[in-house]
Amino acid sequence: MSEVIFYERPVPLNRESHKDLRLKPMPNLQFSAKAHSVPLACVEFASAAHDVPVLFAGNSVDDATPVALTGVRQDENLMVDAQGHWADSKYVPAFVRRYPFILAEKPAGEEGNDFAVFLDEASEAFSQDDGERLFNEDGSDGEVMKNVVNFLTDYQSQINRTRQFMSRLRALDLLVGRNIEIKLPGNNIVLNGLFVVDEEKLLKLDAETVHGMLQDGTLAFVHAHLFSLPCLDFLIHRLRMRMTPEELAQMEKAEKPEL
Secondary structure: OOOOOOOOOEEEOOOOOOOOOEEOOOOOOHHHOOOOEEEOOHHHHHHHOOOOOEEEEOOOHHHOEEEEEOOOOOOOOOOEOOOOOEOOOOOOOHHHHOOOEEEEEOOOOOOOOOEEEEEEOOOOOEEOOOOEEOEOOOOOEOHHHHHHHHHHHHHHHHHHHHHHHHHHHHHOOOEEEOOEEEOOOOOOEEEOOEEEEOHHHHHOOOHHHHHHHHHOOHHHHHHHHHHHHHHHHHHHHHHHHOOOHHHHHHHOOOOOOOO
């Protein structure tokens, strides 16, 4: 199963073994506290762009995928505070919101749909006594389960749309590698493995290509990505809030990072 960060004990949802399982609201998002970036579907770009940098991450252009940059240091999500609460009024990616469920591909040879619902049995959102039942007494999906399946199905559809979007960017050769250097007291941070849309190449596209990008939504996603880049300042602000006065004084001497 891919993309199982956050999930300690993912298992297939089973109507027999999970027949009495109930779902409670997640008390916080502490499970995501070490995610310094989070996968993002292109339909989320416009919402995320106001709050975090939307970048493309990978070993190369060929495997780069969209991410919301949520931190600048390894294993530190600057959008989550010590109590596990996401920054107030800031966008929470669907990748995070789908927890403790996930839609995963079935092993080759299994019958039925290509995907199956998995859940994290270790999640504190599940209970035998409190919350809404996943299944009705007759074994059919309860309302909460129907909502979960609809959300996961829509999310998977958006992931497929995102793959098409990335194929379009590669075909147009619009992605360029970009390293980000953040100067910290005694230990500069360099973020690599990141890509952005090359604005010069974008401006040189012919009118027919641009019109096609406008029609299929690619241009709107690109603009949202570019609009988001200054949000790095917000992450730096969140980082400063976690630093000591001595560290802050040294940071004042560092140059502002640029994308």
